[in-house]
Amino acid sequence: MADVYVNSKFVGTVDNAEGFKKQIIEERRKSTLPYLVNVQHNEKEDAIYVETTKGRARRPLLVVREGKPIITDHHMKQLERGELTWSDLVKQGVIEYLDSAEEENALVAFYESELTMDHTHLEISPLDILGLCSSLVPFGDFNQSTRLNAGSKNQKQAIGFYAANYPVRMDMDVNLLETPQVPVVQTMMHKVAEYDKHPSGQNIVVAIMTYKGYNMEDAIILNKGAIDRGLARSFYYRPSTSEELRYTGGLTDEICVPDKDVKGYKSEKDYRFLEDDGIISPECKAKEGDVIIGKTSPPRFLSSMDEYNLTSNTRRESSVALAHGEKGTVDFVLVTENEEGNKLAYVRMRDQRIPEIGDKFTSRHGQKGVIGLILPHTDMPFSASGITPDLLFSPHGVPSRMTIAHLIELVGGKVGALAGRHIDGTTFDGETSDDLRKELLGLGFRENGSETLYNGVTGEQFEAKIFVGSMYYLKLKHMVANKLHSRARGPIQLLTRQPTEGRAKEGGLRLGEMEKDTFVAHGASLLLKERFDSDNTVVPVCESCGMIAVHNDFKNQSYCPVCGENVEINNIELSYAFKLIVDEFRSLGINMKIKLENKY
Amino acid sequence: MAHEELFKGYEQTLPEHILKDIRENLPDKVNKAEVKEILEITQTEFDAALVDAGEAVGIVAAESIGEPGTQMTLNTFHFAGVAEMNVTTGLPRLIEILDASAAPKTPMMEIYLKAPYNKGKDIKKIAHKIKETKLKELISEFSINVLESWIAIVPDKKKLADLDMDIAKIKKLIEKGLKVNVEIDDDKLIIKPKDETLSEMHKIKEKIKGVYVSGLKTINHVLPIKREDEFIIVTAGTKLQDVLELDFVDPIRTTTNDVKEIASVLGIEAARSAIMIEVLKVINSQGLNVDIRHIMLVADIMCVSGLVNGITRYGVVSEKSSVLARASFETPLKHIIAAALSGEEDKLTSVIENVMLNQPIPSGTGLPKLMMKD
Known part of the structure; x- marks a missing residue:
């Protein structure tokens, strides 16, 4: 007597639990029950769980009967000819989907050769245990699992060819690789996902060696010659937009070249790229501060007096200009209307990004690194046949991370490039490294991939043989050009008078609590004061009541709002943040008085 | 003592124990000029070792303890074998000491023994004397008669003998602890509660289990171990005052890891050095290296007021x-x-x-x- 639950609800009991379960499965395979049904016999609880609900993760497996998969060569031929589809196989009960509960009753073989009479299912492909991104890592079965994770994560950030219709799209923050290549070392998933239609990397010659310490700590060294020939160049696209908003009273924004008497007019130079319609023209090279879309808005408050008594234009300037640090060429201009019928202007900026020190690159094995040096072609190590590597990868990145697949791909890429064919690096059933090494030997190279290299500067032969090969490298979207930031003076916050925060606001770099402690530890008293001078202010203080007094600039005279003019008022220097907190205390009913004393 | 007049001149500028060290370690054949030179060099070295006025020793101490503290583990280690004997170490223990929290998470004592006992004499008996024993550990059988409403217990004779106890003494303990009548029936103890409801019977049964038999309260576990050809007893749970009063205990070396307890039993100076020892123990156990002077400063700050103050908003900061x-x-x-x-x-x-x-x-x-x- 086993309890039967359908979607976790008790519905009744059944005498022959195992038979009941088998019957459901048979019915499902015959398609008399929908293929979405799953059933589990929990022997411990002696209960049958039938599940038909949504939200269960299920995966397909080949059905095995009496130690043999139901799928036959006949099926395969039909599939090849296109007479059968996947869903036909599901309908015929050749393939079925199991959820996590039903998997508990199943015995799944990894390979066909492992099948015994006890097995109930066969894995369609061992690659099935990996997702799309992880399957794109070649020779993934030779990597540590954490590296496989990192490798597939990195691929998502790679710059490539994301969509063929990019010229007519207005996506934010787009990066496009100039000359993407299809990887030489591929996996099955590259074909399945049609990777050749949206590749995101380039096959380059990599040597595993150090060079004067410029590739310490995961840095990489790039060949200047390779960059000049177009390696890893990309474009960065960023659209700006502006809308002609409508306000109450029939007033609207206007996209135009602003008149000089408009409130907030920048300078003639800033508007120089604008055409008569108020929008910048394509292929203009604009820099920070240049206006892209000229726009004026009606006055904010009609009640404001000074806007009435002037008969001339009282409109405000509300143009879109390039922010601090931005530059680029106008790529595309679009003028359209939105749902409310408002005029809408789009301007897409394009900026070429040539690899520079600090740009991030990665192989497909989680071996990410940042350019530490761009070496002139002439200084690069070279081989007897005149090959110079495009990239120098530090050998210290390998032992602790155990990315063996990185090394196998290097050999595989070399073989593929020399033999002129793609290498199959599918995880679990790719080409073996032994075969690759034999083929490399046959191609006239040293079996282990190492080569004699010569010092590019002196021409001397290196004592060690250097491991050189070809592999697929990805440029990641994190580029220094988008991150570089520094400031000496700049904008401050209105409330605290301290520097703003963040690159976008041209902010300062905070000297925090712990950094402050280091100044104290060194006893650098005045240096510390100077570092915190960013919000230093001079404040008049009334000596009689201890409150902050007022200075009248016209009369050049200070007075205390409480005690009047005939009291002693002295100026003191303190941080504006402290003056602010004194004011805030006062608003809470706490009167904090400042007592002055002679310093000397 | 030779050249004593030279030492006189340094009494104001060098600490007494340094002068004493020099006096005791001077070679026999030493002339006046040499002694003078020794003292002069000592003085320059001593002056150079002094902290300058205005040096931010507090911040430097905080940074010197705080930086290695970031590398500490959050694990508590477990003693293999002995049931539930684990020790808080690493960052949690460090926080516990510096916050001067009321009681440590894992209170422990190291009890050193006097001469004959520290070689292993009667070590088991001594351990039993220290460990708190409750009645439930001695009972081999328990039964409740609902109809006649009495509870019968059968104590384990061997365990009784281990503790120098007999059935009559147990009877007295129960009578004293619960204020009920107990009768001895052969090797059984029959307890008849006044209230005869079943729930009351169960309550009394639980109370009987918790009746205190012997040992020091709050000491839950004892573990005699051999350390450098001497037996000591490590305990879980502390009771410093009572342990020190036991005649077989060496009161000088016996300690607990409960700083507050040390402060109340031995005074503030003992607490100060207990803080130092405990902090040092944590830092060394993590394989880190912090100069002891930083820890001394922290311990000083925690103890200046005469009470142990934690580095918290209620303790040191509130001062x-x-x-x-x-x-x-x-x-x-x-x-x-x-x-x-x-x-x-x-x-x-x-x-x-x-x-x-x-x-x-x-x-x-x-x-x-x-x-x-x-």
Whole structure:
């Protein structure tokens, strides 16, 4: 007597639990029950769980009967000819989907050769245990699992060819690789996902060696010659937009070249790229501060007096200009209307990004690194046949991370490039490294991939043989050009008078609590004061009541709002943040008085 | 003593124990000039080792303990074999010591023994004497008769013998502890509660289990171990006062890891060195290296008031004279409101409040002041 639950609800009991379960499965395979049904016999609880609900993760497996998969060569031929589809196989009960509960009753073989009479299912492909991104890592079965994770994560950030219709799209923050290549070392998933239609990397010659310490700590060294020939160049696209908003009273924004008497007019130079319609023209090279879309808005408050008594234009300037640090060429201009019928202007900026020190690159094995040096072609190590590597990868990145697949791909890429064919690096059933090494030997190279290299500067032969090969490298979207930031003076916050925060606001770099402690530890008293001078202010203080007094600039005279003019008022220097907190205390009913004393 | 007159001149500038060291270690054949030179070099070395005025020793101590502290583990280690004997170490223990929390998470004692016992004599008996034993550990059988409403217990005779107990003594203990009548029936004890309801019977049964039999309360486990050809007893749970009073215990070396207990039993100076020892123990167990002088400073700060104060807003920080300094460390509102109510004054004499006002801090180069002639 086993309890039967359908979607976790008790519905009744059944005498022959195992038979009941088998019957459901048979019915499902015959398609008399929908293929979405799953059933589990929990022997411990002696209960049958039938599940038909949504939200269960299920995966397909080949059905095995009496130690043999139901799928036959006949099926395969039909599939090849296109007479059968996947869903036909599901309908015929050749393939079925199991959820996590039903998997508990199943015995799944990894390979066909492992099948015994006890097995109930066969894995369609061992690659099935990996997702799309992880399957794109070649020779993934030779990597540590954490590296496989990192490798597939990195691929998502790679710059490539994301969509063929990019010229007519207005996506934010787009990066496009100039000359993407299809990887030489591929996996099955590259074909399945049609990777050749949206590749995101380039096959380059990599040597595993150090060079004067410029590739310490995961840095990489790039060949200047390779960059000049177009390696890893990309474009960065960023659209700006502006809308002609409508306000109450029939007033609207206007996209135009602003008149000089408009409130907030920048300078003639800033508007120089604008055409008569108020929008910048394509292929203009604009820099920070240049206006892209000229726009004026009606006055904010009609009640404001000074806007009435002037008969001339009282409109405000509300143009879109390039922010601090931005530059680029106008790529595309679009003028359209939105749902409310408002005029809408789009301007897409394009900026070429040539690899520079600090740009991030990665192989497909989680071996990410940042350019530490761009070496002139002439200084690069070279081989007897005149090959110079495009990239120098530090050998210290390998032992602790155990990315063996990185090394196998290097050999595989070399073989593929020399033999002129793609290498199959599918995880679990790719080409073996032994075969690759034999083929490399046959191609006239040293079996282990190492080569004699010569010092590019002196021409001397290196004592060690250097491991050189070809592999697929990805440029990641994190580029220094988008991150570089520094400031000496700049904008401050209105409330605290301290520097703003963040690159976008041209902010300062905070000297925090712990950094402050280091100044104290060194006893650098005045240096510390100077570092915190960013919000230093001079404040008049009334000596009689201890409150902050007022200075009248016209009369050049200070007075205390409480005690009047005939009291002693002295100026003191303190941080504006402290003056602010004194004011805030006062608003809470706490009167904090400042007592002055002679310093000397 | 030779050349004593030379030592006289250094009594004001060198500590007594350094002079004593030199006196005791001087070679026999030494002439006056050599002694003079020794003393001069000692003086220069001593002066060089002194901390300069205005040196921010507190911040340096905090950084020197805090930086290696980031590498500490959050694990507690478990003793293999002995049931539930584990020790808090690493960061949690360090926080516990420096916060001067009321009781450690894993209280422990190291009990050293006097001469014959430290070689292993009667070690088991001694251990049993220290460990708190409750009645439930001695009972081999328990039965409740619902109809006649009595509870019968059968104590384990062997265990009784281990503790120098007999059935009559147990009877007395139960009678004293629960105020019920107990009868001895052969090797059984029959307890007849006054209230005969079943729930009351169960309550009494639970109470009987918890009746105190022997040993020191709060010491849950004892573990005699051999350390450098001497037997000591490690315990889980502490009771310093009572342990020190036992006649077989060496009261000089016996310690506990409960700093507050040491402070109350042995006084503040003992607590100060207990803090140092315990902090050092944690730091060394993590394979880190911190100069002991930083730890000494922290221990000093925690103990200056005569009571053990933690480095918390209730402890050391609440002793600060500056309102702004206190407000800058947790619960600012509380301090500002209290200061406003009592009209407190902040003299701006220490570091943090001067940073807030952007004034030079009175430390390091900010400390010396100009003084006019006349």
